[in-house]
Amino acid sequence: MSKGISRRGAMRAGAGVLATGALGAPMVHAQGSGGNLRFAFWDHWVPGSNDAIRQLGARWAERNRVNLTLDFINTTGNQLQLTAAAQAQSRSGHDGISLVPWDVGAYADQLEPVDDVIGRLVAKYGAINPVAEFLCRRNNAWRAIPATSGTQNKPALCRFDLLQRHAGIDVRAMWPARNEKGPGADTWNWDTFLMAAERCHAAGVPFGLPMGQFTDAVDWVGGLFASYGARITDERGNPTIRNNPQLRQVMEYAVRLARFLPNDVWAWDDASNNRALISGRSALVFNPPSAWTVAKRDAPQVAENCWTIPMPAGPQGRFLAYLPFNTGIWAFGRNKTAAKSFLEFLSERESAEFTTNFSGGYDIPPFASMSDFAVWTREGPPVGTIFNYPLKAHHDARPSIAFAPAPAELASQMYIQALNTKVIARVAQGGESIDAALGWLEREVNNMRRGG
Amino acid sequence: MAEGTSLALPRNDVPEGASLKRFARRRSTIAFLMTVPLMAVIGGLVIWPAAYAIWLSTLNRRMTQFIGLGNFEILLDSETFRMVIFQSIFFAVTAVILKALIGFWLAHMLHHLPTKGQRKWRGMLLVPWVIPPALSTLGWWWMFEPSYSSINWILAIFAVPAVPWLGDPWWARISVIIVNVWYGAPFFMIMYLAALKSVPEQLYEAAAIDGATSWQRLRYVTLPMMRNIISITVLFSLIVTFANYDIVRVLTNGGPRDLTHVFASYAFQVGVLAGNIPRGAAVSLFMFPLLAVIAFFVLRGVNRRSREEM
Numbered sequence: 027m028s029k030g031i032s033r034r035g036a037m038r039a040g041a042g043v044l045a046t047g048a049l050g051a052p053m054v055h056a057q058g059s060g061g062n063l064r065f066a067f068w069d070h071w072v073p074g075s076n077d078a079i080r081q082l083g084a085r086w087a088e089r090n091r092v093n094l095t096l097d098f099i100n101t102t103g104n105q106l107q108l109t110a111a112a113q114a115q116s117r118s119g120h121d122g123i124s125l126v127p128w129d130v131g132a133y134a135d136q137l138e139p140v141d142d143v144i145g146r147l148v149a150k151y152g153a154i155n156p157v158a159e160f161l162c163r164r165n166n167a168w169r170a171i172p173a174t175s176g177t178q179n180k181p182a183l184c185r186f187d188l189l190q191r192h193a194g195i196d197v198r199a200m201w202p203a204r205n206e207k208g209p210g211a212d213t214w215n216w217d218t219f220l221m222a223a224e225r226c227h228a229a230g231v232p233f234g235l236p237m238g239q240f241t242d243a244v245d246w247v248g249g250l251f252a253s254y255g256a257r258i259t260d261e262r263g264n265p266t267i268r269n270n271p272q273l274r275q276v277m278e279y280a281v282r283l284a285r286f287l288p289n290d291v292w293a294w295d296d297a298s299n300n301r302a303l304i305s306g307r308s309a310l311v312f313n314p315p316s317a318w319t320v321a322k323r324d325a326p327q328v329a330e331n332c333w334t335i336p337m338p339a340g341p342q343g344r345f346l347a348y349l350p351f352n353t354g355i356w357a358f359g360r361n362k363t364a365a366k367s368f369l370e371f372l373s374e375r376e377s378a379e380f381t382t383n384f385s386g387g388y389d390i391p392p393f394a395s396m397s398d399f400a401v402w403t404r405e406g407p408p409v410g411t412i413f414n415y416p417l418k419a420h421h422d423a424r425p426s427i428a429f430a431p432a433p434a435e436l437a438s439q440m441y442i443q444a445l446n447t448k449v450i451a452r453v454a455q456g457g458e459s460i461d462a463a464l465g466w467l468e469r470e471v472n473n474m475r476r477g478g
Numbered sequence: 479m480a481e482g483t484s485l486a487l488p489r490n491d492v493p494e495g496a497s498l499k500r501f502a503r504r505r506s507t508i509a510f511l512m513t514v515p516l517m518a519v520i521g522g523l524v525i526w527p528a529a530y531a532i533w534l535s536t537l538n539r540r541m542t543q544f545i546g547l548g549n550f551e552i553l554l555d556s557e558t559f560r561m562v563i564f565q566s567i568f569f570a571v572t573a574v575i576l577k578a579l580i581g582f583w584l585a586h587m588l589h590h591l592p593t594k595g596q597r598k599w600r601g602m603l604l605v606p607w608v609i610p611p612a613l614s615t616l617g618w619w620w621m622f623e624p625s626y627s628s629i630n631w632i633l634a635i636f637a638v639p640a641v642p643w644l645g646d647p648w649w650a651r652i653s654v655i656i657v658n659v660w661y662g663a664p665f666f667m668i669m670y671l672a673a674l675k676s677v678p679e680q681l682y683e684a685a686a687i688d689g690a691t692s693w694q695r696l697r698y699v700t701l702p703m704m705r706n707i708i709s710i711t712v713l714f715s716l717i718v719t720f721a722n723y724d725i726v727r728v729l730t731n732g733g734p735r736d737l738t739h740v741f742a743s744y745a746f747q748v749g750v751l752a753g754n755i756p757r758g759a760a761v762s763l764f765m766f767p768l769l770a771v772i773a774f775f776v777l778r779g780v781n782r783r784s785r786e787e788m
Contacts (some may be wrong), residue, residue, distance in 0.1 A: 108750060111652050212786075238733055293642070293644035293645040293650065293733055301625060438753050439754060443752060456735065469557065470556065474754075476548075477538050477548050
């Protein structure tokens with residue numbers, strides 16, 4: 027027994043080890059039995075938020091034995107949009123990709139219908155956000171699944187101390203961190219807003235409302251237009267500009283409001299309003315909690331005086347600017363069944379809450395039934411500051427996206443070219459009459475419609 | 479060896495089937511084969527993309543139908559695009575003139591410095607041209623930044639009111655031009671410096687003997703001797719400046735009110751961001767015929783002068 031191992035025995039044993047290793051190798055990639063899947067998601071700008079998708083992806087891939095590869099592509103320099111455009115042109119690339127709002131319509135013909143997934147999700151969680159439906163439902167089918175990660179609302183992010191001091195408005199009392207309105211909430215309309223803007227401007231802390239060509243500007247102005255019922259086109263894309271009293275009314279209002287904004291808002295980008303708030307120079311911006319999150323780190327004395335409240339109401343009601351990401355599955359993708367299963371998993375309540383938690387409450391799920399995540403109640407300081415960030419029933423508000431209900435191919439052009447802020451700028455900055463500016467708007471829209 | 483002479487053996491000494499070898503050894507064949515990689519590169523990276531862009535510009539938005547010059551017609555009907563034409567021309571012409579003047583002045587200054595100091599200054603003055611423009615523009619953007627401009631901060635020290643660099647249409651236009659001139663003037667400087675160094679010193683000596691003033695030396699000696707390099711540099715810069723994208727994109731994104739858009743930034747906005755690729759292609763091709771005509775005449779003039787000088 028104590029003969030030891032012979033040379034031959036050692037060789038045999040070695041061969042056995044090698045054979046076992048070789049046979050066992052595929053097992054290392056055993057998840058692969060469900061095929062390969064490659065997704066491109068938006069590279070979240072809240073640090074660590076991508077980890078939520080990574081962890082959820084790993085969990086799902088293990089369960090379904092799929093080789094899942096995740097890429098995170100940012101929107102700086104429009105890389106994500108360019109990737110989608112290139113993949114649509116070449117009909118190759120990822121199996122699925124995050125799409126900015128209007129791209130679902132732009133690539134509808136190349137996206138796999140996902141009605142089956144949406145049907146199951148709606149049955150489970152109730153109605154889906156109408157703006158998400160407007161953007162994702164094209165050619166009688168759902169072409170993408172509204173995402174949680176990256177989707178944002180743009181309510182009013184206020185400095186409650188400054189509004190109280192200079193405008194006499196107690197926004198925390200109006201919109202407490204409870205599922206109910208407080209005293210004075212019904213007076214939170216655009217007239218009150220204008221009065222507060224004037225007083226804060228006089229006090230040297232003007233509202234930081236961008237009026238340039240970036241999404242923050244287009245979105246809040248879109249919410250303003252919606253609350254006045256001011257539509258630029260109808261559902262078919264026909265301009266509804268001429269003899270439109272709502273449009274004229276909102277133009278007059280916006281021009282009045284512009285007098286109380288910093289004189290360079292026409293050049294502000296999506297970060298300018300954040301900086302205005304964080305630096306303590308502004309009493310109110312329309313933004314997701316990202317500005318407050320940065321303030322917590324860089325200017326805690328500002329952060330602890332912030333409070334998020336719904337947008338003001340107009341003659342046609344209260345609207346909330348909503349900017350969703352949607353995830354589409356390319357029709358030319360090779361593993362569509364697995365792709366659908368993965369997106370369905372990401373849309374489930376547990377996954378959505380997991381994602382939102384990682385983003386510190388930034389991400390908004392597409393279902394109203396998911397507006398009660400604990401993260402929005404517990405985040406602070408001050409605790410409850412983002413309680414009213416998701417749209418809640420007591421807000422009496424509807425989500426909005428600028429240029430709805432125009433068809434996607436027209437709306438995307440109007441949105442990207444920021445026609446709503448430019449028409450205001452032509453009057454407020456360029457000195458044109460409202461009639462001249464609206465005439466320009468109509469000609470631009472008509473030009474965009476040509477060459478379909 | 480005479481032109482076109484074959485390296486092959488006389489026909490009667492050549493075994494059967496060697497004609498292919500003979501063909502392959504002909505000078506013209508070898509020359510052609512050696513140019514194939516270059517032709518492949520030009521074909522793949524220049525001709526094919528250009529032809530594809532032209533083809534795209536003739537399609538409808540959904541790229542399903544040929545509409546000829548329809549996109550160009552639609553663009554010309556748009557006030558915004560007519561403004562983009564004006565802005566592009568204003569931007570390119572103003573920037574090129576300023577770059578040429580500043581580059582010429584800097585080249586003269588450098589040329590008259592002692593060799594030792596010249597190298598140091600030349601290196602320093604080339605720095606803007608060496609930094610990737612997207613990065614340097616970001617630096618400028620921080621200086622012009624709407625709310626916290628460092629330039630305004632300095633102006634405030636001297637009680638000068640803040641300038642809305644990027645918020646006011648004309649200041650925004652000027653800001654874009656300033657950055658382009660800052661970035662491009664060193665290129666002119668180095669080209670002009672090289673040209674200045676090639677002007678024979680005897681010509682200046684002869685002019686000095688004739689009693690020429692410094693202006694006359696510049697007018698009748700320097701400028702004629704630099705004419706070709708000035709033409710080529712201006713042409714090259716004009717084309718590059720017309721195609722400029724990053725400065726406008728980073729600094730103003732075309733705003734306020736599209737008043738700083740140039741062809742490239744507007745093409746990107748219309749074509750890629752707004753999803754109308756054919757119209758974006760039409761925007762980007764708009765200046766092609768005009769620039770091609772300018773290039774033709776400039777290069778013809780350069781060739782003619784070169785032949786005269788030979």
